[in-house]
Every structure is written in structure tokens, then in C-alpha cells.
Amino acid sequence: MNAAFQQTATDSKTGDAPAILEMRGISQIFPGVKALDNVSIALHPGTVTALIGENGAGKSTLVKILTGIYRPNEGEIRVDGQPVTFASAQAAIDAGVTAIHQETVLFDELTVAENIFLGHAPRTRLRTIDWQAMNSRAKALLTALESNIDPTIRLKDLSIAQRHLVAIARALSIEARIVIMDEPTAALSRKEIDDLFRIVRGLREKGKAILFISHKFDEVYEIADDFVVFRDGRAVGQGRLKETPQDEIVRMMVGRDVENAFPKVDVAIGGPVLEIRNYSHRTEFRDISFTLRQGEILGIYGLIGAGRSELSQSLFGITRPLSGKMMLEGREITIHSPQDAIRAGIVYVPEERGRHGLALPMPIFQNMTLPSLTRTSRRGFLRAAEEFALARKYAERLDLRAAALSVPVGTLSGGNQQKVVIGKWLATAPKVIILDEPTKGIDIGSKAAVHGFISELAAEGLSIIMVSSELPEIIGMSDRVLVMKEGLAAGIFERAELSPEALVRAATGNA
Amino acid sequence: MSTVSTHEKRVIPDRLGTPFRRIAASWEVLLFAVAILIFIFNSLASPYFLDAWNLSDATFNFTEKAMIAFAMALLVISGEIDLSVAAIIALASTAMGAAAQLGIGTPGLVAIGIGTGLACGIFNGVLVSVLKLPSIVVTIGTMSLFRGISYIVLGDQAYGKYPADFAYFGQGYVVWVFSFEFVLFIVLAILFAVLLHATNFGRQVYAIGNNDFAARFSGIPVERVKFILFLLTGVMSGVAAVCLTSRLGSTRPSIAQGWELEVVTMVVLGGISILGGSGTIVGVVIAAFVMGLVTFGLGLLNVPGIVMSIFIGLLLIITIAIPIIARRIKVMSSR
Amino acid sequence: MARLIRKRETLLFLIIVVMIAIFSTRAADFATPENLAGIFNDTSILIILALAQMTVILTKSIDLSVAANLAFTGMAIAMMNAAYPDLPLVVLILAAIVIGACLGAINGFLVWALEIPPIVVTLGTLTIYRGMAFVLSGGAWVNAHQMTPVFLSVPRTPILGLPVLGWVGIVIVLLMYVLLRYTQFGRSAYATGGNPTAAVYAGIDTGWTKFLAFVLSGALAGLASYLWVSRYAVAYVDIANGFELDSVAACVIGGISIAGGVGSVAGTVLGALFLGVIKNALPVIGISPFTQMAISGTVIILAVAFNARRERNRGRIILRDRAAAEIRTEAVV
Amino acid sequence: ADIKIGLVVKSLGNGFFDAANKGAQEAAKELGGVEVIYTGPTTTTAEGQIEVINSLIAQGVSAIAVSANDPDALVPALKKAAQRGIKVISWDSGVAPEGRILQLNPSSNELIGKMCLTLVKDHLDGGKGDFAILSATTTSTNQNIWIDQMKKQLKDFPGLNLVTTVYGDDLSDKSYREAEGLLKANPNIKVIVAPTTVGVLAASKVVEDKGLVGKVYVTGLGLPSEMAGAIKSGATKEFAIWNPIDLGYSATQIAYRLVKGETDGKPGSEIEVGRMGKIKVGDNGEAAMADPFVYNASNIDQFSKVF
Numbered sequence A: 001m002n003a004a005f006q007q008t009a010t011d012s013k014t015g016d017a018p019a020i021l022e023m024r025g026i027s028q029i030f031p032g033v034k035a036l037d038n039v040s041i042a043l044h045p046g047t048v049t050a051l052i053g054e055n056g057a058g059k060s061t062l063v064k065i066l067t068g069i070y071r072p073n074e075g076e077i078r079v080d081g082q083p084v085t086f087a088s089a090q091a092a093i094d095a096g097v098t099a100i101h102q103e104t105v106l107f108d109e110l111t112v113a114e115n116i117f118l119g120h121a122p123r124t125r126l127r128t129i130d131w132q133a134m135n136s137r138a139k140a141l142l143t144a145l146e147s148n149i150d151p152t153i154r155l156k157d158l159s160i161a162q163r164h165l166v167a168i169a170r171a172l173s174i175e176a177r178i179v180i181m182d183e184p185t186a187a188l189s190r191k192e193i194d195d196l197f198r199i200v201r202g203l204r205e206k207g208k209a210i211l212f213i214s215h216k217f218d219e220v221y222e223i224a225d226d227f228v229v230f231r232d233g234r235a236v237g238q239g240r241l242k243e244t245p246q247d248e249i250v251r252m253m254v255g256r257d258v259e260n261a262f263p264k265v266d267v268a269i270g271g272p273v274l275e276i277r278n279y280s281h282r283t284e285f286r287d288i289s290f291t292l293r294q295g296e297i298l299g300i301y302g303l304i305g306a307g308r309s310e311l312s313q314s315l316f317g318i319t320r321p322l323s324g325k326m327m328l329e330g331r332e333i334t335i336h337s338p339q340d341a342i343r344a345g346i347v348y349v350p351e352e353r354g355r356h357g358l359a360l361p362m363p364i365f366q367n368m369t370l371p372s373l374t375r376t377s378r379r380g381f382l383r384a385a386e387e388f389a390l391a392r393k394y395a396e397r398l399d400l401r402a403a404a405l406s407v408p409v410g411t412l413s414g415g416n417q418q419k420v421v422i423g424k425w426l427a428t429a430p431k432v433i434i435l436d437e438p439t440k441g442i443d444i445g446s447k448a449a450v451h452g453f454i455s456e457l458a459a460e461g462l463s464i465i466m467v468s469s470e471l472p473e474i475i476g477m478s479d480r481v482l483v484m485k486e487g488l489a490a491g492i493f494e495r496a497e498l499s500p501e502a503l504v505r506a507a508t509g510n511a
Numbered sequence B: 001m002s003t004v005s006t007h008e009k010r011v012i013p014d015r016l017g018t019p020f021r022r023i024a025a026s027w028e029v030l031l032f033a034v035a036i037l038i039f040i041f042n043s044l045a046s047p048y049f050l051d052a053w054n055l056s057d058a059t060f061n062f063t064e065k066a067m068i069a070f071a072m073a074l075l076v077i078s079g080e081i082d083l084s085v086a087a088i089i090a091l092a093s094t095a096m097g098a099a100a101q102l103g104i105g106t107p108g109l110v111a112i113g114i115g116t117g118l119a120c121g122i123f124n125g126v127l128v129s130v131l132k133l134p135s136i137v138v139t140i141g142t143m144s145l146f147r148g149i150s151y152i153v154l155g156d157q158a159y160g161k162y163p164a165d166f167a168y169f170g171q172g173y174v175v176w177v178f179s180f181e182f183v184l185f186i187v188l189a190i191l192f193a194v195l196l197h198a199t200n201f202g203r204q205v206y207a208i209g210n211n212d213f214a215a216r217f218s219g220i221p222v223e224r225v226k227f228i229l230f231l232l233t234g235v236m237s238g239v240a241a242v243c244l245t246s247r248l249g250s251t252r253p254s255i256a257q258g259w260e261l262e263v264v265t266m267v268v269l270g271g272i273s274i275l276g277g278s279g280t281i282v283g284v285v286i287a288a289f290v291m292g293l294v295t296f297g298l299g300l301l302n303v304p305g306i307v308m309s310i311f312i313g314l315l316l317i318i319t320i321a322i323p324i325i326a327r328r329i330k331v332m333s334s335r
Numbered sequence C: 001m002a003r004l005i006r007k008r009e010t011l012l013f014l015i016i017v018v019m020i021a022i023f024s025t026r027a028a029d030f031a032t033p034e035n036l037a038g039i040f041n042d043t044s045i046l047i048i049l050a051l052a053q054m055t056v057i058l059t060k061s062i063d064l065s066v067a068a069n070l071a072f073t074g075m076a077i078a079m080m081n082a083a084y085p086d087l088p089l090v091v092l093i094l095a096a097i098v099i100g101a102c103l104g105a106i107n108g109f110l111v112w113a114l115e116i117p118p119i120v121v122t123l124g125t126l127t128i129y130r131g132m133a134f135v136l137s138g139g140a141w142v143n144a145h146q147m148t149p150v151f152l153s154v155p156r157t158p159i160l161g162l163p164v165l166g167w168v169g170i171v172i173v174l175l176m177y178v179l180l181r182y183t184q185f186g187r188s189a190y191a192t193g194g195n196p197t198a199a200v201y202a203g204i205d206t207g208w209t210k211f212l213a214f215v216l217s218g219a220l221a222g223l224a225s226y227l228w229v230s231r232y233a234v235a236y237v238d239i240a241n242g243f244e245l246d247s248v249a250a251c252v253i254g255g256i257s258i259a260g261g262v263g264s265v266a267g268t269v270l271g272a273l274f275l276g277v278i279k280n281a282l283p284v285i286g287i288s289p290f291t292q293m294a295i296s297g298t299v300i301i302l303a304v305a306f307n308a309r310r311e312r313n314r315g316r317i318i319l320r321d322r323a324a325a326e327i328r329t330e331a332v333v
Numbered sequence D: 001a002d003i004k005i006g007l008v009v010k011s012l013g014n015g016f017f018d019a020a021n022k023g024a025q026e027a028a029k030e031l032g033g034v035e036v037i038y039t040g041p042t043t044t045t046a047e048g049q050i051e052v053i054n055s056l057i058a059q060g061v062s063a064i065a066v067s068a069n070d071p072d073a074l075v076p077a078l079k080k081a082a083q084r085g086i087k088v089i090s091w092d093s094g095v096a097p098e099g100r101i102l103q104l105n106p107s108s109n110e111l112i113g114k115m116c117l118t119l120v121k122d123h124l125d126g127g128k129g130d131f132a133i134l135s136a137t138t139t140s141t142n143q144n145i146w147i148d149q150m151k152k153q154l155k156d157f158p159g160l161n162l163v164t165t166v167y168g169d170d171l172s173d174k175s176y177r178e179a180e181g182l183l184k185a186n187p188n189i190k191v192i193v194a195p196t197t198v199g200v201l202a203a204s205k206v207v208e209d210k211g212l213v214g215k216v217y218v219t220g221l222g223l224p225s226e227m228a229g230a231i232k233s234g235a236t237k238e239f240a241i242w243n244p245i246d247l248g249y250s251a252t253q254i255a256y257r258l259v260k261g262e263t264d265g266k267p268g269s270e271i272e273v274g275r276m277g278k279i280k281v282g283d284n285g286e287a288a289m290a291d292p293f294v295y296n297a298s299n300i301d302q303f304s305k306v307f
């Protein structure tokens, strides 16, 4: 039996009152990934428990189990000491669990009030939905969050940050004893975070058990009482935050020295390769200029929704900028489509791997050769041997782990999927590679590999744009960093000037 | 070039399992088994079934629809659909009829028939891939529009008087019992199988159907491919119009009424996922035979057409449901 | 005001009004209240079927079997009426609703439990249900004189100038409005189609919701079958042939997104009325019967194009609002 | 049975053809050793009929008697049948001469056209006034012939004014709307004549619903069983139809004689048709059976039970 399990189950050294909710020996297996491995944790009333772990450690998976979206392969959940099964999301809600999910899973076409109250709307005496009560209660909830969003407008008319507030309001609208927050602050500015924390403290006083997930240590120390650290799907440590210094937690999280995760190699940086002048988009970004030199890694940092992905996609020809100039190796070019970009040697590794990067049901080799079919075919006819050869070359170079090259990409783990995406672009021999959140949702081993690989590509003379929301990644990997805020450039920082404080200040507009 | 990892090199095989096992587990094999069963049933049920000429006559039941189904299969794999195919036949046939009245010869008529199909395909293609409208509703619209034009032109009239040699496409035989239509069907089946399974274009069709974002992000000209597919479907409807018009020797605006759903049924029965991304031409070919065999077999027993369609409907639902149920049972027993 | 005009429904309503105005210049008494009531009455069945279709489309599905369901159910109750003239009408109407709902439940079950795509399921049941109508009747017709007078007369009895048929249409519209706006099921339907993942997260059983939508669609088709058979005083296998596409067209014209989750009862009703007005007007203003089909096709394409154009060109709010604000300040300066 | 005769109809589930089948079965029993295969498509399409004809050819029937959905489209299929030694005749709705040996008209087309006009005249006060035609689909062969005949003979009926012709496609709802539109657009119309049952039924429903009974009349060709309601409501005073039982009977008889080689069916020949006596084949290869018969309130009850 796992040591962590014994710890929680037997002597509940964390928390004072008996646990409201206990998870014992939970395992969750996805094709190719064991997202959770025999995890046991307990949540106590009046306590904020921080769940800490690297990307892909399994935090969100735990949340989804607790909210009835996944059914774990092994283990049991107890509420008030009674074993329960969360057969559906509704069952979890009925058992008193509410959650703010990491992705804002809401309804564009419904109103704000409805997004908040869907599934538990106030009813009239005739059991019909009471829109008036719903709107006024939604208004009250949003006001408590210091937001003046009109509850009757449709969600599609809100900004990303406002959507997050709606998601928070939704979680709070459910009368629950257990409140789970999966990175609720990621898209919020400092003021909104303060409002949220005020509410969290209120909940704690009312005796709710709160599970709080965040990558930001300052926030964790500010709001949480206890902590649990996940690494590679296992609970590797827990305790009281007051008694545990940050570097100890970081060590548990990463399992080794942090610097290793960012094997930045110093390379000689050459002349300008890509110059962007006054790039503007009608609605997404405005007036962006920068220069990318050979062998350079240009980081782009910002809050979620700052417009980084849109900027990257317009460089790749997915969306068209309204105005601005692009120069590649000194020549001005215009890019109308991804085909143009690929021909010019600019490629893009998208943020949403599953949605934009891969055709998940198709085999690995077919995904790998998709942009370079002209290389593996003759006169438009496919040649399987050539395709396998090309796929094998990059699979081996990236140390891809797969049962065969003909298995669907969807069966691979996140890190290996990312390798396929990167591999398919390397096969086109690009000059500039744009990586949008290259390590999002990738497990720790693959992550270091991806970082090492990025460094190596730079060393080979490739120019790299790396969009990332992760400060350590940005700081660890970039030669220079462009910070974006609400679609505008908020500053460019040289490597020497990089510090978490400076970047966050630029990205949020306050300290 | 060095590798990043310090791991020793592992060899990833190209494929898993033997070719035989891969094929044995496929939809096409299931469907083929169904076809064989129906064949056996038919031979037992009717003494007239096993006769070369009778079987040859029976192929006319499906050859024209199957020609459209090949193109429709590609379209459905790419995630689109065209419900206007039968209306295109009507319009193309009307155009040929009008031309025939003007004394235009057979080659001209064929060109006009296929050309009309092409024009209709382009029209659909523009609406879907340039204006980005949802194909299922757009083609419900063009379905009325195309046939409507036929009605405006022909009204209660009919075109007849096609040149004598025009009859060859629908009534001629290449060798022995093999009709021109059947031979064309086989040739087109091979062409479409090659196009879908052995060319870059076919690969792009699959990629678009599996994930058209990812396809776009991989530099595939998604709109252009879809446009070409609509155009191809239009052309194939034009070809089917030539065959059908030649076979009937007359044109009325109500020609080929209701064929769109039969073509879609054939495509779906052939194992093409209506959600896009998977399926093969072999499947469609077998489905064409299955539908032809069911219709002909029941026809020999003088079962009314509408009762046959019950069988086709059941066949459709059951053959789609079987693999799903089988998978369920497998998952349940593995739990 | 600006917001009012921006609404699709208002626009569609205006278009219908303009159409009626144009038609009445060609046919003098086209715009009289009696005639308009007549058109509404005539369109009621399409409205009911379109509302049935809408509920299903909202959940990201489609029901191509509504018309076949109508044909089978209509045949079944017409035969019941002919065979047992003593059965009270209420029983027959209930039977129609129940039979329709059962056929809908078969669709719903296949979609829910086996997760077969709805278009495949209903493509199959479309032929099966109509075929069953043939098997049931042996192809024979049930004619007016075989039906009881009550069976025939109730929907055409006028109340306040509008026949009961029209009133049934109005009641169904109101019920559907309440159902979709004020009940858990209605909102679940929007959620299921609007964002299936989010719906699951919100505790909605999306499969069950689809099932219910199909059952409802079937029940409404069943009700429509009685209205149809009684209105046209005949039942045969081919009744309402092709009506499934009309019902989809009405939804699309009314702004229901075929991708699910978007649309309103008012839109659907207006979409159906739009088709109804055209269908009724063309014969009256002497448009050749042969051009009618092309006209309705063109109208559908234009409606789809129009709806889609309004959906596009959305961006993120921050810059959009900023751009709008700048334009406004520029205008002031 | 050693002689199999395929009786192919425009569509199954049509009362008229079911009645014709009754007659055909009667003839078969009378002749002995004959099996009649009653078949047809379920919707009135030529493509459907071709499939049915192909399966009859495959079954090796001795004769095919067809009522065609399209006079030209069936010709190739029927020629193929003839090549395989099958005797082909058409009845009711004809096939182009190349496709058949002879065509058996239920009555002569002139007579039917005249009958329709007479019915209209009888419904009009003083035999004068406006009327309109509500037909089936725009492609139905015999309806079109009859409408042609009516137009040709209109000069013999001074005072009758044909306003327009509309098509209800043999769909109840479309016919209903067309009839409604007709009356709205042309308030002077006093009679609607529909040479198809669906049309007469739909138009009489409109007359009834609009409260126009006694002001506007509907007449035309229809089956007594289907028309009984319209007569009862008063929307229709009288209508006509030939006897479909006799038609099916005669078609079967003729097919039998052709198979037996008792006649070649060439123009000018006379064919023995059992209880119907002799039928003479005209110069155009067409034969006519008998005059249409008029039904009204006095005899409708009796006949609506028969067909």
C-alpha cells in the first residue's frame, strides 16, 4: 500500500475536524497514461487545501473524478465516511461538490444567468424556471465578485476574464460543502483575484472544504492552509503550508533541481530572420512589432486571452492581419494561408493539440507526413514506404514512444502527441517555428525532453517563437520576451532583464 | 544530427498484427458476409435468381446510384453532404433533352449532361466552401432549385427523341451480359478507390474529415478540397444523368425523384461514417451490391417496393448497430 | 430600438409583412384578416412539425422521420376510426400522440443507447415507418366517408373566426415556448446542443435529453397526423411525403442553427409562416406551378446565407469594444 | 399455372388499380391455368416501374400488361421484354407504340374529354360560366391527354370558359392549396373539374371548408368508394368513371389471347374478351373499352361498396 494513502487514511494529521470527503487509492488510466496512481487525499471543513503539481501531474483529472465526469478505474470516494459513487455530474452536485473547472466549460449562446444556474435554476411554484429570480440571484453573485456583468447578456459577448468570473459564480451558486477551484486565477487580474480570495475566506469561515489548484506559489501561500503535492499522478507529499517552505514543496513537485527542466543552451545568435512591423488585427491584437533573429528563442508571455495565440496564428496565415508588414530574411512577404507560411518556412505548433494539431483517429505516420505529402509521394500518388521512412526518422529523433507507427495518434500520451506535431513540422525543414504553449498538459519527463529539443533546434540555427503562460518556462528558455496584454504589446525584455515580477507586472498592468 | 534523449534507440514497428487480422476485423468483411448471405438466400428463394441475364438486368438497379455514391462517399468522408444529387440528375437530363430537340448529336449531349452536373457542383461548392454555409441545408435548398429549374423548363412536357446511338449508355452491352453501365461502374469504382486510397488528395480528404482544423493547420487547402469534392459529385451526378436518360430514353422533371436518400443510404451502409473521417470505396461497392441484391431478390418474390425499403432501412440500422453493440459487449466483458 | 432590429425574429417578421404587402398588390384580398387567418390555419401543421424538428435540432440531432411518423400514425388512427366508429375522438387523439411518441422513442433510443448518428437512424426509420404504413393498410386508402363526422369536423370548427386547427397550432406554440424556456428539459436541450461537454459538466444527461427530444418530436408528429388526416379527410401511405425537409427548412429559415443549441420558438414559427405564406400566395397571384419549386429553393438558400452572414465576424470583446469606442469618439470629434 | 401475366400498375395502394386487380383475378379464374402477378412501384415513377418490369422479365412471365407512368421511359424495358418473347400490352395509361402490341383505353379519350365537359356543363346554371382544371402531376400521361381533349372540344360547349389549369401532384395538401388558391384568385369560378380522385377530394374539401357548397361545384373522375363523402357533402353532384374491374378483366383477357396466339393484336383485329364481348383494335393500335359511367347521390351507396 502506498505510504501517502496510509498517512491520510489513518492519522489525519491535516485539518482538525473529521474529513468531509476522502479519496482512497484512486487510479485513473487513459490510453497510454496513468493520470492518477493510487492517490489518497482528504478534505476537511473550514480548510483550504492547495493541490500543487506540474502540468500534467493529474490535478485536473482528480477534479473530474470528484465532479463525476470520469469514473476512476480503482479506488473509492467517501463523503462523511460513507462510500459514494459519482455516476454523473449531477450525482456529484447532489453530494455537495461544486467546481470551477480549468477550462471554462460554458455555453456561448445562453445568457450569463443561465450559464450560472443551468441545472439548478430557481423555480416558480409551478416548477417552471423563474427567470426573474435567476437574473437577480445571478446579479447578486456577480456583484459579490465585484463584477458588473449584466446577467441577461449572452456569454459569447464576454471577454475571457469575464467568462472566468461567470464560471466562478456558477460554482458558488451551487449550495455545496466542497468547493473545488482548478486554476481559477489564471485569467484574472490582481483586483479580481483579491475579490475571489475574499469570497474563498468567507466560504472557509462557513465551514466549507475547499480544494484550490494553482501554479502560483504566492497565491497558494496567501490563501491555503494545507497542501498536497502531485507528481506524475502520485500524491508525493502533504502537510501544513505554514510549516513548509516553498523550496521543499518545489522539490517534491519536480523531484530534482528546477534548473534542469530548462536546459537552455547558449548559442550564437545570428542576423534577423523574421521582422514583424505594426501587425494589427481587427479585433484580436494591435500594433505588434518585433524582430526574430537566427537561433533565437523569442518568448511571448501574457495572461490567457492576451491575444498571443491569435498573433501566432496570423503569422502562420490562419487569420489575416488588417495591416502590418512581415519580412522574412530581408524580403517583404505576405502570407494568406498556412500553405504560404509553410512554403516560406514558417510553421506553427498549435496550443490546442487535439483540436488544431492532430487528426486523432488517424495513424501516427499519416499525421507526420500531412504537411509534407509532396515529399513522400510521386506525382500525387502516395508511397507508403516513403511515409514510414519519414515518420520513423522523426519518431526516432524525438524518441517517440508508440506501439507502432500505424496506431492512431489519439492513443498516445500528451507528450508523445506533441512530439508527433513537432516532428511533422520538422519534416518540412522550416526556418521559423512557432510553438504555442509547447508543454501544456505534458508530463514531466517529456517536458524536459521538449525543452531540450527546443534548445537544440535553436542551436541548429532555427529561429523559435515560444508562446507560454508558464513563467519558469518563459524565463528558463527565452533569449528575449515579448509581453502582451489585452491584444497590445506591453514591452520587450532582454534575457538579462527577465524576472517574474517584471513580466507579471507588464502582463497584468499592476504589481 | 544528435538526438536529444539519452535513451537507447527503440525500434517502432510500422504496423501491428498481420495483414490478415487487420482485414478480418473490418467493416467491409462484415458487409461482404451479409452480401453472401443475401445471395444464398436469393438463390434458394427464387429459381430465377441464378441466371446471368437476370443478374445483369438487376445491376441497373444500383449502378447509376452507385456512381454518385462514390463521389458522395468522398464528400461524406470530408464531413460534408450533398442532398441535391437527384435534382442535378433532373437538371442535367433536362439540359440534354433540350439539346437533343435542337438536333445536337450524342457526344454533344454527353458533354452537356456532364457539363450541367459540373455547373451544379460548382454552384454547391461555391455556397459551401466560399460562402461557408452548412452543406446539409444548402443542398436542401439547391435540391429544390435545380429540380425547380427543370420544372420551369419542362413543365408538364417531356423530352424524348434522343439520337439512336445515345441509347448505348443505358442500354448497350460491352461484352456478353456486361452492360456499359456495369462496366462503367466497375471502372469508376477502381478510379475512385485509387483517388481516395492512393493519392495525396485522398489523404487530404481523410484529414479534413477527421479534423478540419488540424488539416487547415497542416497547410491543406481545406476549402479548395471541399470545392473539388462538390464539383466531383456534380460531375458524377451528370454521368449518372447521362446513363439514366439514355436508359429511359425520355426526360421528365420528376426523374430520379428521391434518389438522394438512397445514395446516402448506400454510402452509410458502405461503412462511411456520416460524421466524416472514415470509410472505404470497397465498402460502398459492396453496399451497392447488397442493396441491389435485396431489391432484386425481393422483386423476384414480388414484394412491393415500399416493403423492400423497410428491409433496406432495417439493414442500415442493424449493420450500423452491430459493431457498436459488439464493442459494448467487449468493453463490458473486459471490465 | 437598435437591439430590436438586430434580432433575427423581428427582421423575419418584417420580411413576412413586406411579402404580404407585395402579394396583396397582386391579389386584392390577400391581406384580409380572414385570408391571413386561413393561411395561419393552413400552416399550423407545418408549424407543429417544425417545432418538433426544432427541439431535436437544438440537441444537435435531426429527425428525418417526422413525416413518415405522421403517415404511419395518421393511417393507424384513420383505420381505428373506420373500424371502431364508436371510439371517442379523445381516445383517437391520445392514441395518435402515444403512437407517434413510441415511434419517436425508437429513434431516441437508437440515438441515446447505441449512439448511432441521428441522421443515420432517422434515414433508416424514415423508410421503415412509411413502409409500415403500407404494411398496415395494405396500401388501401381510408376515405372521408369511412371516417366519423366528429373525427372530420372538430379541427375545422371555427372559434372566433379561426378553426380549431389554427387554435391547436397556437396552443402548441405556447406550450413549446413554455417548455423550452421555462423547464429544465428545455434548457437542457439548448445546453446539450450548444456545448455537449459543458452540458455533461453541468450535470445534464445529454443522451436522455436527446431521447426526450425525439419522443417529443414523435408525439407532436402524432398529433399533427390527426390534424392532417382530418383536414384533408383522407389517409394513404404517401401523405406528407417530403415534409421532413420542409420542417427542416422552416427551422433553418427561422434561424435555428443546424449545429445545435441556437434558435427560438418565435423564429421557427416565423420560418414556418414564411414558407406557408409563399406556398399559399404563389397559386393565388398566379405564379406558374412549375416555378414554385425553384422559388422555394432560392428562398432557402438566401435564408441560410443570410443567417450565416450574421453569425460570422465576431471577435474578442476587448478590442471590438475599443474599436467601437474609438469610432464613436472619432464621430464626436 | 402455366401462364403468368404481370399486371403492372402505376402505383400500389391505389383503389382504382386494386379494383382492376379484382377484375384481372376474375379473368384468371375464368380462363384457368393463369396466374396474375399484381405488382407496381409504390410511388408513381417510371424508374420504379422499370425495376418491377425487370423482375417480371426475370421471372419469365408470359405477358405484361402495364399502366404506364411515362409513355416513353418504359419503352426500352418493354422492348427487352418483347425480345425475350413476352407479350406486352398497355392499358389505362398508355405506352408509346414501339413498346407494346396494343393499348387498351378505358374509354376513348375523346369520350372522356367530352364527359368531363358535360359534367361541368351540368353543374353550371344555364350551362354557362367559368371553370378550372385541377390535375394530378404535370407528367401524368392520361390526365394530360384528357385535358388536351377537353381543350379541343371546348368549342362544342359554348358558354364554358376554362380559366386555368393547376396541378396538385396527387398530393392532398398540395391539391388543397392549389384549389384554395384557384378560388381566391378567380372568384368567378363555379366548377372545378379534376380528372383524378385526389384532386376531386381535395377540391370538395375546400368547397366544404369555405362554405361554398351550392355555389361552387367539384366534379371529375374518381372512384365511388373514395368519392362517397364528397357526394354526401353536396360539394359534388355527380362524377364519372369507367369500371376499373372491367378494365383489369379485359386487359387480362387480351394478354391471355395474345399468349395463346389466338390473335396478333394488330390494328384491325378483333379480340374475344369473355363477358365483355369483342373489342376491336383501332388503326393506331389502340382499343377502347366502354363509356364512362356517371355516379350521383342515387347510385353512390351501391357502387361505393364495390370499387
Ligand SMILES: Nc1ncnc2c1ncn2[C@@H]1O[C@H](COP(=O)(O)OP(=O)(O)OP(=O)(O)O)[C@@H](O)[C@H]1O
Residues within 6 Å of the ligand: A030, A031, A033, A034, A035, A053, A054, A055, A056, A057, A058, A059, A060, A061, A062, A102, A413, A414, A415, A440, A441, A442, A443
Ligand atoms: N481524456 C484524457 N485522455 C487521455 N489522457 C488524458 C486525458 N485527460 C488527461 N489526460 C492525461 O492525464 C495526465 C494528467 O492530466 P491533468 O489534466 O490531470 O493534469 P493537470 O495536473 O491538471 O495539469 P495542468 O497543470 O496542466 O492543468 C496528462 O498526461 C494528460 O495528458
Ligand SMILES: Nc1ncnc2c1ncn2[C@@H]1O[C@H](COP(=O)(O)OP(=O)(O)OP(=O)(O)O)[C@@H](O)[C@H]1O
Residues within 6 Å of the ligand: A156, A158, A159, A160, A302, A303, A304, A305, A306, A307, A308, A309, A310, A311, A351, A469, C315, C316, C317, C318
Ligand atoms: N472575448 C473573447 N471572446 C471569445 N473568444 C475569446 C475571447 N478572448 C479570447 N478568446 C479566445 O480564447 C482563445 C485564447 O485567446 P488567445 O489565444 O488569443 O490568447 P492567448 O494569449 O494565446 O491565451 P492562451 O493562454 O489561452 O493561449 C482564443 O481562441 C481566442 O479566440
Ligand SMILES: [Mg+2]
Residues within 6 Å of the ligand: A059, A060, A061, A102, A182
Ligand atoms: Mg489541469
Ligand SMILES: [Mg+2]
Residues within 6 Å of the ligand: A308, A309, A310, A351, A436, A467
Ligand atoms: Mg494561446
